[in-house]
Amino acid sequence: MSQEKRRQKAKFRILKKNKIWVTTIFCLAVTLLAMVFISVFASSLFTYYANKVILDEYDAISYMARIYDINSVEEGDNIFNMLNEEGRTYYITDNHGDIIYINGDNTMGTSKGIVELPTIQFDGTTVNEKVLVYVDNATEGLLETDEDGNVSISAKSVLSWLYSVDQRANINFDTERSTADLPIWISVNVKGGTQKFFGKAIFRVSMTDIMFLGAFLLAGMLLVVCVIFLMIANMITTMLGQRRITNAFFTDPVTKDKNWMWFCYKGEQILKKRKNASRQFVILDLVFVRYRNYCVCHSVSEGEDFLCQVNKIVKKNLKKQELCTHYASANFAVLLEFSDKESLEKRISEIISQLEKIDSEHKFTFHVGVFFVERRINPKNKKFAGRKDINIEREYNNACTARSTLEGNDDSGIAYFDTELVEEQKWIDMVQENQRQAVENEEFVIHYQPKYDPKNNELRGVEALIRWDSPNFGFKAPTTFIPIFEKNGFIPEIDHYMIRHVARAQKAWLDAGYKCVPASVNVSRAHFIEKDLAEQIRDDVDSEGAPHELIEIELTESAFFDDKKTMIETICKLKEYGFQVSMDDFGAGYSSLNSLKDMPLDVLKLDAGFFSGDFDDNRGEIVVSDTIKLAKNLNMVTVAEGVEFKEQVEFLAEQGCDMIQGYFYARPMPADEYILKMERTKAENEIINPES
Numbered sequence: 067m068s069q070e071k072r073r074q075k076a077k078f079r080i081l082k083k084n085k086i087w088v089t090t091i092f093c094l095a096v097t098l099l100a101m102v103f104i105s106v107f108a109s110s111l112f113t114y115y116a117n118k119v120i121l122d123e124y125d126a127i128s129y130m131a132r133i134y135d136i137n138s139v140e141e142g143d144n145i146f147n148m149l150n151e152e153g154r155t156y157y158i159t160d161n162h163g164d165i166i167y168i169n170g171d172n173t174m175g176t177s178k179g180i181v182e183l184p185t186i187q188f189d190g191t192t193v194n195e196k197v198l199v200y201v202d203n204a205t206e207g208l209l210e211t212d213e214d215g216n217v218s219i220s221a222k223s224v225l226s227w228l229y230s231v232d233q234r235a236n237i238n239f240d241t242e243r244s245t246a247d248l249p250i251w252i253s254v255n256v257k258g259g260t261q262k263f264f265g266k267a268i269f270r271v272s273m274t275d276i277m278f279l280g281a282f283l284l285a286g287m288l289l290v291v292c293v294i295f296l297m298i299a300n301m302i303t304t305m306l307g308q309r310r311i312t313n314a315f316f317t318d319p320v321t322k323d324k325n326w327m328w329f330c331y332k333g334e335q336i337l338k339k340r341k342n343a344s345r346q347f348v349i350l351d352l353v354f355v356r357y358r359n360y361c362v363c364h365s366v367s368e369g370e371d372f373l374c375q376v377n378k379i380v381k382k383n384l385k386k387q388e389l390c391t392h393y394a395s396a397n398f399a400v401l402l403e404f405s406d407k408e409s410l411e412k413r414i415s416e417i418i419s420q421l422e423k424i425d426s427e428h429k430f431t432f433h434v435g436v437f438f439v440e441r442r443i444n445p446k447n448k449k450f451a452g453r454k455d456i457n458i459e460r461e462y463n464n465a466c467t468a469r470s471t472l473e474g475n476d477d478s479g480i481a482y483f484d485t486e487l488v489e490e491q492k493w494i495d496m497v498q499e500n501q502r503q504a505v506e507n508e509e510f511v512i513h514y515q516p517k518y519d520p521k522n523n524e525l526r527g528v529e530a531l532i533r534w535d536s537p538n539f540g541f542k543a544p545t546t547f548i549p550i551f552e553k554n555g556f557i558p559e560i561d562h563y564m565i566r567h568v569a570r571a572q573k574a575w576l577d578a579g580y581k582c583v584p585a586s587v588n589v590s591r592a593h594f595i596e597k598d599l600a601e602q603i604r605d606d607v608d609s610e611g612a613p614h615e616l617i618e619i620e621l622t623e624s625a626f627f628d629d630k631k632t633m634i635e636t637i638c639k640l641k642e643y644g645f646q647v648s649m650d651d652f653g654a655g656y657s658s659l660n661s662l663k664d665m666p667l668d669v670l671k672l673d674a675g676f677f678s679g680d681f682d683d684n685r686g687e688i689v690v691s692d693t694i695k696l697a698k699n700l701n702m703v704t705v706a707e708g709v710e711f712k713e714q715v716e717f718l719a720e721q722g723c724d725m726i727q728g729y730f731y732a733r734p735m736p737a738d739e740y741i742l743k744m745e746r747t748k749a750e751n752e753i754i755n756p757e758s
């Protein structure tokens with residue numbers, strides 16, 4: 067998986083992750099924590115309050131207990147008088163829990179008239195002991211001191227005590243002072259732990275205190291509610307923000323509709339998760355041809371409006387689970403479901419015809435590349451199985467490859483992807499990768515095809531034709547790589563390479579005493595847009611020291627349709643420098659009679675197409691003979707290409723054709739073979755063979 071793809075998947079994963087859950091869990095956790103905090107805080111506050119309220123009472127009871135503890139009962143009623151003076155109800159129990167004194171009166175261990183207190187919990191300690199107390203028939207609470215004689219009252223103990231106090235409890239409300247007195251027993255261990263002193267204390271709760279506490283708690287709770295509210299608000303903002311980011315991530319800046327990312331994401335979902343694996347899908351690359359021209363003639367914003375309309379129209383034609391999105395430039399990616407190829411083609415044609423008529427005044431052109439998304443067959447049950455290895459980008463790329471075969475077509479059309487296209491694409495990539503290295507390593511070799519005068523069979527000229535002798539992929543004909551160089555912009559380099567090498571060879575042969583004839587070199591039409599092309603060619607030839615009249619420049623007919631003015635200027639300059647200029651492949655493709663009128667050319671090369679097929683046909687002969695006449699009238703030399711038969715040579719000789727280049731005479735051949743076809747000059751012959 068490419069790094070880009072991995073990055074994209076990671077982005078999808080982030081978007082897919084529903085952050086709302088994280089926020090919700092976080093919110094819940096904070097709420098829980100806040101609640102725990104509130105209860106701990108409330109409990110501590112209440113404990114502090116309870117302790118504060120009970121402390122004086124406790125001091126009074128423990129003072130009484132100490133009086134009883136340090137004095138001996140045998141000393142008479144003095145102790146009890148002292149205790150009674152305190153004005154509190156108290157009783158003392160023995161180590162069996164039986165009451166031995168109530169308010170100084172010896173009960174002799176009786177329990178008559180005593181009520182049972184419920185079991186009460188203090189500080190989490192269970193007081194299991196059933197304390198029997200005679201106190202105004204009321205059930206009241208009990209506080210026990212610990213081993214050190216200290217009493218500690220917690221919120222929990224107070225609450226459980228309040229809870230345990232039943233209806234009969236002596237709770238006195240003082241409405242004037244706004245207080246409530248709650249009776250509570252405090253027990254203190256005395257006499258070395260063998261007895262317990264129980265004193266009745268009053269737990270006085272002030273309404274002001276309670277209100278203050280309540281207000282304090284309320285404020286705390288309000289604070290927590292505020293925090294929770296803020297968190298929920300934050301959660302909603304996050305959600306909205308996330309939705310906005312997701313929308314931006316999946317929005318196309320041109321159509322303001324869903325974008326390519328969304329197409330990949332949704333498309334893969336549809337194709338991977340289709341329940342019925344027998345459902346068939348295609349991916350289309352739909353392109354509005356000459357979008358750039360449209361933008362130049364109108365404006366970029368009008369161009370974008372046009373793309374919006376295209377998007378709208380295509381989308382109108384979609385069914386459920388079908389997608390369309392703007393990809394880039396004027397390309398749209400479309401996912402369609404289909405049952406058979408015929409109905410699919412009909413449907414695509416219908417969409418194209420709707421698009422062509424967007425504007426009633428113009429007819430627009432649309433090219434569509436179609437890629438059939440393969441289905442898998444389960445080898446076990448031979449049924450269609452779902453596919454997990456869907457890669458929308460790859461599938462769309464295949465549709466683009468199919469669409470690219472329509473490039474150059476002026477009419478709308480549909481092209482289907484097949485595996486040959488992949489091989490073609492691989493070859494194009496390979497050529498592109500190797501081209502520069504090939505020039506550096508001089509892998510391009512020149513073959514020469516002689517041109518003969520049909521009247522006397524004399525060598526009159528030669529055409530230099532390129533071949534690629536590659537160590538990587540063998541010997542290749544120019545038709546396999548020249549069109550690729552023309553498209554990828556490498557052709558000027560090749561043309562210069564050829565001109566320099568041909569000039570070098572001509573110079574070498576001249577120096578070696580051969581009777582050299584003009585060698586023609588093909589210069590691609592793509593190269594002809596350069597304004598200083600004539601100067602470049604002149605410099606190439608001069609750098610090798612070859613005479614200009616031994617170099618001829620061949621231009622293909624289609625080149626004459628480009629920038630006519632520049633072309634005429636270049637031809638004139640080339641002629642001025644002494645080069646011959648010829649029109650190659652005359653008669654192939656478009657009619658170029660008009661070009662003949664304007665271009666001051668030296669040579670006219672009749673296309674091989676004139677001589678292929680049924681040449682005996684009278685009409686063909688008329689065309690050829692009249693073309694030769696026309697060229698002659700224009701003072702042009704004529705060359706017939708692709709001549710393979712004797713009758714053709716005889717006919718052309720009769721018509722006055724100046725030269726013939728074809729298999730009848732010779733095929734293109736390597737330089738060493740061509741040398742054998744050239745004559746030595748007289749002087750050279752004399753030097754080589756002085757006796758002859």
Ligand code: C2E
Pocket residue numbers: 515530531532543544545548560561564587588589590620650651674707708709710727728729730734
């Ligand atoms: P072209 O310039 O029209 O070259 C003539 C082509 O016709 C050559 O094919 C040649 O081998 C072929 N031919 C010649 N006589 C016959 C015949 O009797 N019968 C048949 N069937 N074919 C014949 P080649 O060498 O494959 O070149 C093909 C084309 O590639 C050339 O067409 C030219 O357009 C282009 N090309 C070749 N070399 C170069 C070059 O160095 N630079 C550029 N820019 N293009 C080149």
Ligand code: MG
Pocket residue numbers: 529588620650
């Ligand atoms: Mg040629």
Ligand code: MG
Pocket residue numbers: 650651671673674707
């Ligand atoms: Mg030709």
